[in-house]
Amino acid sequence: MVVLPSERRTLKARLFLGTVYSLLILGGATMVLPFMVMVSSSFAGPWDYQRHSPALRALWDRNDRFMRSVASYHPRYVEGLLPGAPTTWGSWIQVAKDRETVDRVVGPLLDGLSDPAALAAAKAGAEAFRERILAADIRSTTCNYDARDVPAFVKAKYGSVERLNDEWPVKYRGFFDVSFFAESKAAFWYRGWKEPQDAKWRTWLEFKDSYRKRMVSDGDYLCRTLPYSPGGADPDEWKALAMQFREHGWRDFFRSAFANYSLVGSYLFVRGRAFFNTIILVALSILAALTVNPLAAYALSRFRLRHTEGIILFLLATMAFPAAVTAIPGFLLIRDLGLLNTFAALVLPTVASGMSIFVLKGFFDALPRELYEAAAIDGAGELLIFRKITLPMTTPILAVNALTAFVTAYNSWAWAFLVCQKESHWTLAVWMYQMSQNFAGQPWCVMAGFVLVSIPTAAVFLLCQKVILRGVVLPSMK
Numbered sequence: 001m002v003v004l005p006s007e008r009r010t011l012k013a014r015l016f017l018g019t020v021y022s023l024l025i026l027g028g029a030t031m032v033l034p035f036m037v038m039v040s041s042s043f044a045g046p047w048d049y050q051r052h053s054p055a056l057r058a059l060w061d062r063n064d065r066f067m068r069s070v071a072s073y074h075p076r077y078v079e080g081l082l083p084g085a086p087t088t089w090g091s092w093i094q095v096a097k098d099r100e101t102v103d104r105v106v107g108p109l110l111d112g113l114s115d116p117a118a119l120a121a122a123k124a125g126a127e128a129f130r131e132r133i134l135a136a137d138i139r140s141t142t143c144n145y146d147a148r149d150v151p152a153f154v155k156a157k158y159g160s161v162e163r164l165n166d167e168w169p170v171k172y173r174g175f176f177d178v179s180f181f182a183e184s185k186a187a188f189w190y191r192g193w194k195e196p197q198d199a200k201w202r203t204w205l206e207f208k209d210s211y212r213k214r215m216v217s218d219g220d221y222l223c224r225t226l227p228y229s230p231g232g233a234d235p236d237e238w239k240a241l242a243m244q245f246r247e248h249g250w251r252d253f254f255r256s257a258f259a260n261y262s263l264v265g266s267y268l269f270v271r272g273r274a275f276f277n278t279i280i281l282v283a284l285s286i287l288a289a290l291t292v293n294p295l296a297a298y299a300l301s302r303f304r305l306r307h308t309e310g311i312i313l314f315l316l317a318t319m320a321f322p323a324a325v326t327a328i329p330g331f332l333l334i335r336d337l338g339l340l341n342t343f344a345a346l347v348l349p350t351v352a353s354g355m356s357i358f359v360l361k362g363f364f365d366a367l368p369r370e371l372y373e374a375a376a377i378d379g380a381g382e383l384l385i386f387r388k389i390t391l392p393m394t395t396p397i398l399a400v401n402a403l404t405a406f407v408t409a410y411n412s413w414a415w416a417f418l419v420c421q422k423e424s425h426w427t428l429a430v431w432m433y434q435m436s437q438n439f440a441g442q443p444w445c446v447m448a449g450f451v452l453v454s455i456p457t458a459a460v461f462l463l464c465q466k467v468i469l470r471g472v473v474l475p476s477m478k
Contacts, residue, residue: 042448043257047071049444050093058253063106066245067095069252073224073241075144081233081241083109109242125239126221132234134212136227139195143184143208143225147442148263151175153207167199173423176267176438180204189228220244260448268431268449278427281346281416282409288351289405290398296352297360298386302372312361315354327418334419345419346427350408356401363397364390399464407457428453 036054043056047068051057058065070081071092079087084105089095095102113119133141155175158164164178165171172178183204187193195201208225215223221240244252269275300308330349339345367390375385391398413429420426426434432453439445 038447039451041444042260042451044444044447045072045256046075046444047092047096051096056257062110063103064099065249065253066106066110066241067102068256069245069249070241072146072252072256073144073222073226078233082106082238109238110245113242113246122239123243125236126243129234129236129240130215130221132227132236133215133222133225138205138209138212138225140188140228141208141225142228143211145180145184145207145211145224146259147179147439148259148445150178150180150207151263151266153210154178154203157203157206169198170200180207189230218248220248260445261452263445264435264449264452267435268428268452273424274426274428274431277343277425278410278429280343281427282406284343284347285350285405285409286402288347289353289356289401292351293353293356293401294360294391294394294398295386297357297364298390300357301361301364302382312358315352315357318354323415327415330415331418339419341420341422341425343425346409346412346416346425349415350405350412353401353404356404360394360397360401363394367393403460403464406460410457 033054037052040054040056041049058068077089077092077095082105086101113122161172161174211223211225221244334340334345371389372385375389411429413433416427417430432449435449436446
């Protein structure tokens with residue numbers, strides 16, 4: 001102990017302990033705050049993602065929640081959409097930072113609906129706007145579609161990627177690769193524009209119409225498919241936005257927030273065998289780490305080999321090279337052994353750990369030799385001594401080794417992507433990397449993926465923290 005119990009009442013000791021506790025609290029905050037920002041960003045959208053705040057302001061700020069709803073229907077700010085909005089607003093990122101002006105513009109609009117006459121007028125305007133949406137020719141409508149809605153719609157229509165590729169001129173590996181970006185930018189209002197006649201364009205029209213059908217079934221006043229208005233925003237649209245928020249504000253908020261997790265769940269856990277592959281990989285890695293490393297350390301500690309120090313030095317030397325240096329030689333070795341696209345390629349390179357063998361050997365050396373001598377006198381063999389005496393006394397160390405093997409196998413994506421290029425052998429880490437590339441334009445969905453894949457690691461740490469702490473403290477006490 002640094003401070004004795006009898007010294008804790010002194011000013012010097014109190015200052016010392018206060019400094020230590022302050023540093024610990026600061027260190028804990030630097031770990032907790034980024035995690036809170038990640039969780040908050042996973043529920044965010046284009047309106048509030050750029051804030052990188054540990055909590056969504058929309059949870060308690062009505063005006064901010066309304067603007068979040070408006071931004072979901074218009075990815076880009078539309079000038080003249082809201083009465084009283086300044087002409088200096090150019091993008092949602094800029095608007096989201098102008099909190100004072102947002103309160104000044106949105107507050108009176110929503111407060112004005114408390115008057116029965118104003119509410120009746122707003123509802124009439126909202127219903128008229130909804131009728132114009134339904135009456136518009138689907139070919140002459142704009143659609144600010146949500147990319148999260150595309151995979152489910154296309155899958156429900158075509159059923160399989162093979163059928164989709166047969167009917168479309170573009171080949172896709174999966175439904176999550178489908179995008180209507182080019183179709184959404186079609187300049188149908190130009191006189192010389194010709195409507196495509198391919199299957200993808202017809203699917204795009206059906207997809208746009210699906211938003212209108214959802215609007216009717218949900219009792220909404222507007223949707224992402226809107227009539228084209230060359231003169232700017234429709235004067236009744238803000239009324240539809242206000243009535244939509246008044247009647248379905250919280251429903252739309254939670255639906256939008258959890259849509260990120262719905263997409264991630266279908267991307268990571270439903271498609272392929274990612275979850276099953278990860279479980280197999282983690283189980284094999286832990287089993288191998290708890291078999292090879294203790295046996296190697298026991299042999300080096302128990303039998304006093306002539307070149308034990310050289311072997312330990314060689315094992316520790318393997319840690320001097322980063323993974324990027326050994327990736328190519330390791331890949332060539334796995335290829336020559338014919339193990340590409342197998343679980344053996346994922347498990348074998350991480351079976352032995354120089355640091356684990358070194359730590360275990362040091363702990364085995366500290367065990368009393370009288371235990372081994374007594375067991376030998378009773379007729380126990382080396383394998384029985386290893387299982388009944390050595391391993392039970394090293395449970396905390398083995399728990400730390402198991403945790404290290406779990407984290408390494410669970411988070412490894414670069415090596416898995418290198419030696420297993422078939423999607424049928426990809427793990428969650430590899431699919432998470434692919435998702436971060438495919439949905440780079442929607443980082444809030446990527447954040448939701450990071451939160452989901454971090455849950456198993458956090459759960460293991462929380463459930464096994466006492467055993468892990470013993471494994472960290474006991475070697476230092478020895």
